Amino acid sequence: MERIGVFVCHCGINISSMVDVESIVERVRELDGVVEAKSYKYMCSDRGAQIIKKSIEEKGIDGAVIACCSPRMHEPTFRGVAEDGGMNPFTVEIANIREQCSWAHDSRERSTEKAMKLVMSSVAKARLLEPLERGRTPVIPNALVIGGGIAGIQASLDLANEGFRVYLVEKDPSIGGRMAQLDKTFPTLDCSSCILTPKMMEVYHHPNIDLMTYSEVLSIEGSIGDYRVKVRRKPRYVDVDRCTGCGDCVTACRMRDRIPDEFNMGLSNRSAIYIQFPQAIPLKAVMDSETCLFHRFGKCGDGPLCVEACEAEAIDFEQKEEVAELNVGAIVVATGYDLLDPASLHEYGYSRSKNVITTLELERLISSSGPTKGEVRLPSSGERPRSVTMIMCVGSRDETQCSWCCRIGCMTALKQVILLRENLGEEVEINILYTDIRSFGKGYEEFYRNVRAENTNFFRGRPSEVRIRNEDIRIDIFDTITNKLFEIRTDMVVLVPAVVPRADSGEFARMMNLSRSGDGFLLEAHLKLKPMDTFVNGIFIAGCCQGPKDITDTVAQASGAASRAAGILSKKELENDPLIAVVDADLCSGCRICISLCPYSAIEPVVETMAGEEVVHAEINEVLCQGCGACVAACPSGAINQMGFKDNQILAMIGVLNDCSDAGGLK
Amino acid sequence: MPVTERKLKFAFYWGASCGGCEIAVLDIDEKILDVAAAADILFWPVAVDTKYSDVEAMEDGFIDVCFFNGAIRTSEQEELAHLLRRKSGCLVAFGSCAAMGGIPGLANLANRDKIFETAYLDNPSTSNPGRTLPSKESRVKEGTLTLPEFHDRVRALHQVTDVDYFLPGCPPPTNLILEAVNAVIKGELPPKGSVIAPEKSVCEECRFEKSEKMLTEIRRIYEVEKVEDRCLLEQGIICLGPATRGGCSARCLDAYMPCTGCGGPTPNSMDQGGKMISALASILGLEGEEALPDEEIERLLDGIVDPVGTFYKYGLAAALINRRLEG
Ligand SMILES: Cc1cc2nc3c(=O)[nH]c(=O)nc-3n(C[C@H](O)[C@H](O)[C@H](O)COP(=O)(O)OP(=O)(O)OC[C@H]3O[C@@H](n4cnc5c(N)ncnc54)[C@H](O)[C@@H]3O)c2cc1C
Numbered sequence: 001m002e003r004i005g006v007f008v009c010h011c012g013i014n015i016s017s018m019v020d021v022e023s024i025v026e027r028v029r030e031l032d033g034v035v036e037a038k039s040y041k042y043m044c045s046d047r048g049a050q051i052i053k054k055s056i057e058e059k060g061i062d063g064a065v066i067a068c069c070s071p072r073m074h075e076p077t078f079r080g081v082a083e084d085g086g087m088n089p090f091t092v093e094i095a096n097i098r099e100q101c102s103w104a105h106d107s108r109e110r111s112t113e114k115a116m117k118l119v120m121s122s123v124a125k126a127r128l129l130e131p132l133e134r135g136r137t138p139v140i141p142n143a144l145v146i147g148g149g150i151a152g153i154q155a156s157l158d159l160a161n162e163g164f165r166v167y168l169v170e171k172d173p174s175i176g177g178r179m180a181q182l183d184k185t186f187p188t189l190d191c192s193s194c195i196l197t198p199k200m201m202e203v204y205h206h207p208n209i210d211l212m213t214y215s216e217v218l219s220i221e222g223s224i225g226d227y228r229v230k231v232r233r234k235p236r237y238v239d240v241d242r243c244t245g246c247g248d249c250v251t252a253c254r255m256r257d258r259i260p261d262e263f264n265m266g267l268s269n270r271s272a273i274y275i276q277f278p279q280a281i282p283l284k285a286v287m288d289s290e291t292c293l294f295h296r297f298g299k300c301g302d303g304p305l306c307v308e309a310c311e312a313e314a315i316d317f318e319q320k321e322e323v324a325e326l327n328v329g330a331i332v333v334a335t336g337y338d339l340l341d342p343a344s345l346h347e348y349g350y351s352r353s354k355n356v357i358t359t360l361e362l363e364r365l366i367s368s369s370g371p372t373k374g375e376v377r378l379p380s381s382g383e384r385p386r387s388v389t390m391i392m393c394v395g396s397r398d399e400t401q402c403s404w405c406c407r408i409g410c411m412t413a414l415k416q417v418i419l420l421r422e423n424l425g426e427e428v429e430i431n432i433l434y435t436d437i438r439s440f441g442k443g444y445e446e447f448y449r450n451v452r453a454e455n456t457n458f459f460r461g462r463p464s465e466v467r468i469r470n471e472d473i474r475i476d477i478f479d480t481i482t483n484k485l486f487e488i489r490t491d492m493v494v495l496v497p498a499v500v501p502r503a504d505s506g507e508f509a510r511m512m513n514l515s516r517s518g519d520g521f522l523l524e525a526h527l528k529l530k531p532m533d534t535f536v537n538g539i540f541i542a543g544c545c546q547g548p549k550d551i552t553d554t555v556a557q558a559s560g561a562a563s564r565a566a567g568i569l570s571k572k573e574l575e576n577d578p579l580i581a582v583v584d585a586d587l588c589s590g591c592r593i594c595i596s597l598c599p600y601s602a603i604e605p606v607v608e609t610m611a612g613e614e615v616v617h618a619e620i621n622e623v624l625c626q627g628c629g630a631c632v633a634a635c636p637s638g639a640i641n642q643m644g645f646k647d648n649q650i651l652a653m654i655g656v657l658n659d660c661s662d663a664g665g666l667k
Numbered sequence: 668m669p670v671t672e673r674k675l676k677f678a679f680y681w682g683a684s685c686g687g688c689e690i691a692v693l694d695i696d697e698k699i700l701d702v703a704a705a706a707d708i709l710f711w712p713v714a715v716d717t718k719y720s721d722v723e724a725m726e727d728g729f730i731d732v733c734f735f736n737g738a739i740r741t742s743e744q745e746e747l748a749h750l751l752r753r754k755s756g757c758l759v760a761f762g763s764c765a766a767m768g769g770i771p772g773l774a775n776l777a778n779r780d781k782i783f784e785t786a787y788l789d790n791p792s793t794s795n796p797g798r799t800l801p802s803k804e805s806r807v808k809e810g811t812l813t814l815p816e817f818h819d820r821v822r823a824l825h826q827v828t829d830v831d832y833f834l835p836g837c838p839p840p841t842n843l844i845l846e847a848v849n850a851v852i853k854g855e856l857p858p859k860g861s862v863i864a865p866e867k868s869v870c871e872e873c874r875f876e877k878s879e880k881m882l883t884e885i886r887r888i889y890e891v892e893k894v895e896d897r898c899l900l901e902q903g904i905i906c907l908g909p910a911t912r913g914g915c916s917a918r919c920l921d922a923y924m925p926c927t928g929c930g931g932p933t934p935n936s937m938d939q940g941g942k943m944i945s946a947l948a949s950i951l952g953l954e955g956e957e958a959l960p961d962e963e964i965e966r967l968l969d970g971i972v973d974p975v976g977t978f979y980k981y982g983l984a985a986a987l988i989n990r991r992l993e994g
Binding site: 616641 | 815845866867868869870871877878879880881900907908909910913932933934935936937942943945948949950953957958
């Protein structure tokens, strides 16, 4: 820029006590291209803004150096001031003389000298700055929510209530997720279905929500504001418009009670055509083509009994898979979690005895819609257990399995103590083998105290082995509180397994271009400050796909993600920061080094035909690019430039910093 | 130099070089005849018997174009650089050594004393009981003998005198030599300071298929099984192609050998070796980078044998960091 104004801030006495502000103003006035130099007590104040705007108007400055605090504080402020005053906001350069000078040093003389160098180097850069324009992209005001657990349900409802169209894609036949499998929920002991079902109904009936169950995202293209998503809709072989959910087909099916029921964790059997659970939304039958006789062999007795049973004539063997194409502006990912399969920890005997179960299986046993209609019975014999032992941290907080805490195990086990007593009576013996009790949530510690007051045996330690001989189960546990070794004889063991990323989360993350943290859960952009954002702009995460959490935190995060998404969808257009990386196609030879390392997947190779020959060069999507500079540093041929931080601009600064007398910088 | 009716006057000179550049000139085959028809060669120590004094006797600017190959290592080469600069209208740094120091530039990892020690004293095939080292002057009974001074450091031509054009390559490819000569003959020279070669890197000319690059280890060419058509860098072989100016038709790659960088940096790159190091650091161990233990990083880096020789094979003398100062 040719007409530069320099504005030095006193920051009250924050800067001026350690930096001789006036001497800087006097010195920079003499530099090439500087046509204005002023100081003021608070440059960021309204009065300061007036000073800058007046210089733009009267002196016609086209570039500004503000010597003040960190650009993290006020760079946006001063860019805004410049823009208001009619100057290009991107020809503003900040020299940080507070954090880097006055606050950091105790010699006024040397601190002033350093501030002088910094301001002069900023002037050198300002001479070479270029005016930049923000790009604009129109926003499609639709949202996609992936996963219909409580997180996805909450996010969908919030967005739909804000007036946006929402596509909720759930891979299972019904929404509800894990919460639908639970009986009662800690710490309030609300019945899980009683609080979940109304929300599921609301989703189903909401005019703004397109519910796509039994569907999966196939591919995603585009960027924030304008994503194009392909969704595969698996055939249910049932015409959902006709099906009334009466269940007659389920009862009629020849495969009735012969296929392990996934919803009941394999503790009961279902038919080949089934309704996922009594409160399923949509309450529609679905035919499992892998177990349906007609699908497998083209023949089912003298004819499929489901067809015969269905008065609504809803069965349709000809249904085909469909691919829906959606266009959305923002995406919330809420794909939930899995539990560690305890079979991988042989010592706990999960695969050696039917009476060693998991907490989720126990939820199903306790549930009145579960395999035993809510009667807790030993899976091996159907008898009432007299003693139940719960082993916590199965795979959790264990360097060989999952180093992290599952955050819900302790509370789940404590909750189940109460539910077991309700179910089996006060006389049942309950042992809890724990590592630490982590009861950190609101009302959790109180909940724990209540359970502790009851007649429950707490052993602190991890059992070495669960020994199993037929119905006889024994556990050795060294209690580290009493320093004693105990042998527990028990009828039933309930394992509290670690919460792990979904088995397909790696594949899913790759498809969505999302990153994962070391534990395999989806990675947030910043654990504390951007917990719902991802590194892909416009894609947010909520619930257990980001890491283990209880329902309270899941719902809070889902609402947070929805409001982050709404922030985008409510805009007509998005403005893109122009301080991004740009490829010089004339210099790029298409080596593709930059492509794999872009954390935002913003770079793509494009093929062009030049003089009859195909040439490849990289192209950066200006909407996706966050200006991190990774590609700029990596480009071996120097074909990528970082706007606002071009080599010549930075070299000019280095030139001045190396030699203060040569304030002209490198040529 | 405008197009002239008269015959042009060329000169060729060699500084610290291997002689390959001279061969490259001859390599233009029968087209040398066209050159001879268009130009007289006034000075060419390898082929024409002209004395330095003959050059000194010429008027300043008398030579139209001087093609100077080789780096500047001795006082003689430095003097000739200045002399030929004065006598030539246009001075071309010909070949990687003149353009950026070349392989002789790697001597900047040591200094004169170290080099003399290795070459004249500690060399297993040298017997030098009197521990005689080259010196500028030696008295013998017939009088005083002089040798040019051996500088402490190797420099590229432009670090010694003003250069008009650069024609990198070890040696420069024939097509680029012809392009340069034709440009002179037709008087269609690019702006001063230009490198006479395409702007894009070697990858542009390389025929191998390129896809994304995430290296899990560094390997040397003999450690890989030949996979036709697959980018060598992707196979873990350090190939300087992406950091090197093309124009060579990727000849080395055609022979399934990685680019070693003789074309020098691309137009927007300040330091070829630095750029390549930065690129390699960006893609090496990229997958699961956050979780890489230090030992693994060490192991990956240990795969790079002779880093300076690899990344600065031709460019050390003219690099940002261009010599070892101690030890
Ligand atoms: C035994 C047990 C007891 C618990 N008890 C309590 C309790 O009492 N109180 C409490 O607060 N918390 C409790 N929890 C925790 C609670 O289950 C979770 O906090 C909650 O379910 C998280 O909801 P979510 O929506 O994130 O995930 P999920 O419930 O796992 O839902 C994810 C949904 O996404 C779908 N999905 C996955 N991948 C895809 C895909 N690629 N495409 C489309 N859809 C997909 C899944 O099918 C599923 O419907 C308990 C957990 C367990 C294991």
